[in-house]
Amino acid sequence: MKVLVTGGAGFIGSHVADALLAQGHEVVVFDDLSTGRRENVPAGATFVEGDLRSEADVDRVFAEHRPDWVSHQGAQTSVSKSTREPLLDAAINVMGTLHVLRASVRHEIQRLVFASTGGAIYGEVPEGERATTAWMPQPISPYACSKLAGEAYLGAFSSEFGLPTQILRYANVYGPRQDPHGEAGVVAIFSQRIHGGEALRINARKEAGDDGCVRDYVYVGDVVAANLRGLRGELDAPVVNVGTGVEATTKQIALGLARALGKEPEITFGDRREGDLERSLLEPGTGPDLVPLDEGLAQTAAWFAERSGR
Numbered sequence: 001m002k003v004l005v006t007g008g009a010g011f012i013g014s015h016v017a018d019a020l021l022a023q024g025h026e027v028v029v030f031d032d033l034s035t036g037r038r039e040n041v042p043a044g045a046t047f048v049e050g051d052l053r054s055e056a057d058v059d060r061v062f063a064e065h066r067p068d069w070v071s072h073q074g075a076q077t078s079v080s081k082s083t084r085e086p087l088l089d090a091a092i093n094v095m096g097t098l099h100v101l102r103a104s105v106r107h108e109i110q111r112l113v114f115a116s117t118g119g120a121i122y123g124e125v126p127e128g129e130r131a132t133t134a135w136m137p138q139p140i141s142p143y144a145c146s147k148l149a150g151e152a153y154l155g156a157f158s159s160e161f162g163l164p165t166q167i168l169r170y171a172n173v174y175g176p177r178q179d180p181h182g183e184a185g186v187v188a189i190f191s192q193r194i195h196g197g198e199a200l201r202i203n204a205r206k207e208a209g210d211d212g213c214v215r216d217y218v219y220v221g222d223v224v225a226a227n228l229r230g231l232r233g234e235l236d237a238p239v240v241n242v243g244t245g246v247e248a249t250t251k252q253i254a255l256g257l258a259r260a261l262g263k264e265p266e267i268t269f270g271d272r273r274e275g276d277l278e279r280s281l282l283e284p285g286t287g288p289d290l291v292p293l294d295e296g297l298a299q300t301a302a303w304f305a306e307r308s309g310r
């Protein structure tokens with residue numbers, strides 16, 4: 001198959017591209033390199049630089065490369081940026097997704113997989129519970145709103161034009177190549193800081209000094225596996241959670257990484273960050289052989305160690 005991966009120069013998209021190539025598919029990456037990096041694009045993929053906000057750019061890549069499948073990973077991914085710049089967030093995540101959907105219909109693609117967010121779309125997940133896809137979404141940030149709008153448009157295009165689509169709601173994804181310079185992606189941030197001999201700050205869940213927020217950390221390899229199954233049409237529901245159902249606090253992540261690296265970083269405690277959900281946990285919709293947290297942290301730490309040694 002020929003597969004168009006939008007956002008394929010980014011963290012998750014580049015792993016999806018790698019896996020597709022390894023399975024013998026042809027891959028075209030479309031990305032504006034705003035947060036992605038050219039070096040993340042696998043050597044075997046064709047790279048097209050373009051902006052999701054431009055319908056002409058999007059249509060051109062479909063017209064020139066005629067993909068069979070589309071993996072739509074490209075997005076404005078920062079929750080805090082969406083709060084500061086909601087119009088930009090919507091331009092990329094809502095209008096950009098519409099451009100991809102319109103081109104997918106026009107060029108008669110066979111299936112489209114959409115990267116949505118289980119980490120943000122459900123809002124607070126009460127103690128003792130896991131969010132299921134039957135829950136009514138409770139988007140709090142503009143980012144969660146724009147992803148939910150993207151999902152709704154997928155539903156409309158699928159019923160209106162018969163476009164086969166698959167929505168994947170990712171939990172907190174971590175692994176090699178995640179950008180450690182943003183304000184999210186705590187595994188990448190902590191890995192980088194441990195290598196730099198810097199302290200790790202745990203932002204409070206409620207009050208400074210607690211173990212931090214609870215999240216569902218899913219290894220990027222498991223997210224890639226869900227994407228491949230989604231593209232092949234093997235998932236049994238149109239909306240699927242991609243998480244582990246296992247909760248971890250920020251402190252557990254700090255200790256797990258320190259253990260994996262055999263280091264004892266200083267740990268400091270910060271206040272609660274405005275807008276942070278206290279607890280997010282998904283009822284997993286894929287599996288069952290998911291990478292355990294300790295193993296995933298060890299693989300991620302090893303990748304950052306190798307990179308910092310370069």
Ligand SMILES: NC(=O)c1ccc[n+]([C@@H]2O[C@H](COP(=O)([O-])OP(=O)(O)OC[C@H]3O[C@@H](n4cnc5c(N)ncnc54)[C@H](O)[C@@H]3O)[C@@H](O)[C@H]2O)c1
Pocket residue numbers: 006007008009010011012013030031032033034035036037050051052053072073074075076077092096115116117118119169170171172173174179
């Ligand atoms: N990382 C997570 O924990 C997580 C969780 C839930 C959902 N997601 C979703 O998964 C997808 C991939 O996220 P990621 O973590 O790899 O982030 P990322 O920032 O590494 O990847 C996003 C890619 O999209 C590209 N992009 C951004 N704006 C663009 C534009 N206007 N035109 C073309 N390309 C553009 C970026 O350059 C980047 O390569 C996103 O849709 C994100 O919303 C990620």
